[in-house]
Amino acid sequence: MDDKSKCSAVIHPWWLRVCHWMNAAAIVIMTLSGWRIYNASPLFDFRFPGEITLGGWLGGALQWHFAAMWIFAANGVVYLAMNLFTGRFGKKFLPLSLRGFLHDALSALKGKLAHADLRQYNNVQRAAYLFVMVVCLLLVLSGLVLWKSVQFGLLRDLLGGYEAARYIHFYAMSALVGFVAVHIVMVALVPKTLLAMLRGR
Amino acid sequence: MKKIDVDLSPSDADALVKEAQQLLARKLDSSSRRRFLRQGLTLGGVVMLTGCDLTDKPDVDSVLNKFSRFNDRVQSWLFNPANLSPEYSADRISQSFPFNAFYGEEDIPQINGDQWRLEIAGLVNDKRSWSLPELYNMQQVDQITRHICVEGWSEIGRWGGVRFADFLKLIGADTTAKYVSFKCADDYYTSIDMASALHPQTIMALSWDGRILPPEYGYPMKIRIPTKLGYKNPKHIQVIEITNRYTGGYWEDEGYNWFGGS
Numbered sequence: 146m147d148d149k150s151k152c153s154a155v156i157h158p159w160w161l162r163v164c165h166w167m168n169a170a171a172i173v174i175m176t177l178s179g180w181r182i183y184n185a186s187p188l189f190d191f192r193f194p195g196e197i198t199l200g201g202w203l204g205g206a207l208q209w210h211f212a213a214m215w216i217f218a219a220n221g222v223v224y225l226a227m228n229l230f231t232g233r234f235g236k237k238f239l240p241l242s243l244r245g246f247l248h249d250a251l252s253a254l255k256g257k258l259a260h261a262d263l264r265q266y267n268n269v270q271r272a273a274y275l276f277v278m279v280v281c282l283l284l285v286l287s288g289l290v291l292w293k294s295v296q297f298g299l300l301r302d303l304l305g306g307y308e309a310a311r312y313i314h315f316y317a318m319s320a321l322v323g324f325v326a327v328h329i330v331m332v333a334l335v336p337k338t339l340l341a342m343l344r345g346r
Numbered sequence: 347m348k349k350i351d352v353d354l355s356p357s358d359a360d361a362l363v364k365e366a367q368q369l370l371a372r373k374l375d376s377s378s379r380r381r382f383l384r385q386g387l388t389l390g391g392v393v394m395l396t397g398c399d400l401t402d403k404p405d406v407d408s409v410l411n412k413f414s415r416f417n418d419r420v421q422s423w424l425f426n427p428a429n430l431s432p433e434y435s436a437d438r439i440s441q442s443f444p445f446n447a448f449y450g451e452e453d454i455p456q457i458n459g460d461q462w463r464l465e466i467a468g469l470v471n472d473k474r475s476w477s478l479p480e481l482y483n484m485q486q487v488d489q490i491t492r493h494i495c496v497e498g499w500s501e502i503g504r505w506g507g508v509r510f511a512d513f514l515k516l517i518g519a520d521t522t523a524k525y526v527s528f529k530c531a532d533d534y535y536t537s538i539d540m541a542s543a544l545h546p547q548t549i550m551a552l553s554w555d556g557r558i559l560p561p562e563y564g565y566p567m568k569i570r571i572p573t574k575l576g577y578k579n580p581k582h583i584q585v586i587e588i589t590n591r592y593t594g595g596y597w598e599d600e601g602y603n604w605f606g607g608s
Contacts, residue, residue, distance in 0.1 A: 185497035204601035212413035294608045295573045296424045
């Protein structure tokens with residue numbers, strides 16, 4: 146590949162960038178309103194500080210949560226469909242091996258993992274992105290059970306019942322927040338990845 | 347998983363805030379009242395999200411309300427009368443079923459069952475009122491189901507009473523009407539869709555765990571709908587109205603989703 150085509154080569158196609166930022170917005174709204182909903186009946190011995198929640202009160206938080214869920218779910222479907230349809234899924238996230246993961250994780254810790262080509266995900270990235278996809282899927286499925294536990298009875302039973310679904314929803318949220326935290330740190334360490342997600346190159 | 351054991355339960359806190367808002371709002375003119383309510387209700391996160399006060403824009407409120415109406419339609423479309431709320435064995439019944447209302451236990455209405463009459467209004471053939479013994483004498487059904495609160499917690503309880511569909515048939519209710527609306531002795535009110543009213547598990551509950559429904563759970567009669575959240579299970583029923591007019595509800599008018607089904 147010559148220098149010119151390398152410079153102008155698209156790292157993230159436009160639809161991927163739209164999905165990414167829509168997803169980011171939906172996740173922020175759903176997480177902050179979710180914390181306010183959690184506060185109404187905490188599962189554990191703590192509450193989220195009111196100032197970092199969205200909605201002002203339980204009813205307001207539920208309105209935000211039940212509005213953003215459509216954006217979150219629809220965007221997720223478009224993202225997965227486009228990934229599969231364009232073949233991006235296989236190219237970007239596979240193959241993934243334990244050996245490759247350990248190798249890349251080790252070199253990352255030694256500070257030797259290069260980010261020369263942003264179009265290529267290393268094994269740690271692949272694992273992290275696949276992980277967060279599963280987490281988001283779990284959030285949607287457990288969310289469906291919490292929202293409509295009678296109508297989605299089979300799903301409710303598969304997840305272990307209504308109360309179990311509350312815990313799954315909470316743990317999946319925690320995993321997602323953990324992912325986002327690491328994600329933001331990594332972007333701060335390699336700022337050109339942010340540019341790539343904004344303008345595609 | 348237990349609910350927090352503080353002096354002020356979350357619903358009490360919500361209710362307190364709501365009451366304070368209502369008291370204050372009454373003193374304001376209508377435009378500043380709307381602004382006050384909007385700012386009061388969505389304070390916090392929105393400001394942090396964008397660095398500007400989104401709630402200044404009535405559009406936000408209106409978009410969220412449109413989503414909520416959309417969610418009503420989706421839920422009504424998803425609703426399948428053949429889907430039953432799970433029923434449990436007696437050993438699963440909660441030993442500490444909570445009292446829950448928009449007021450404290452000291453304000454539970456004390457109703458004299460001898461004088462109580464259930465009034466019927468709207469699109470029905472037979473509008474005569476009902477006494478408690480008349481309801482006790484109708485065929486009773488029993489259920490051990492999970493009560494799910496909008497706050498997230500749930501408890502299993504046992505309710506017995508008259509299947510609501512049977513009662514609606516008996517009084518000649520127009521079951522093609524859109525809504526069944528309830529007015530309660532504690533000034534609570536709510537309304538439900540006809541499909542949920544006719545669901546086989548929707549009952550006029552007269553008993554709780556084998557004894558006469560106690561005051562804290564809605565004496566003399568509450569509407570028990572295991573396919574709906576707690577705030578759609580009104581207590582101390584006084585008036586049942588069959589109507590095509592949307593009458594909302596106490597919490598629904600503040601922003602809780604109207605369909606509120608699970």
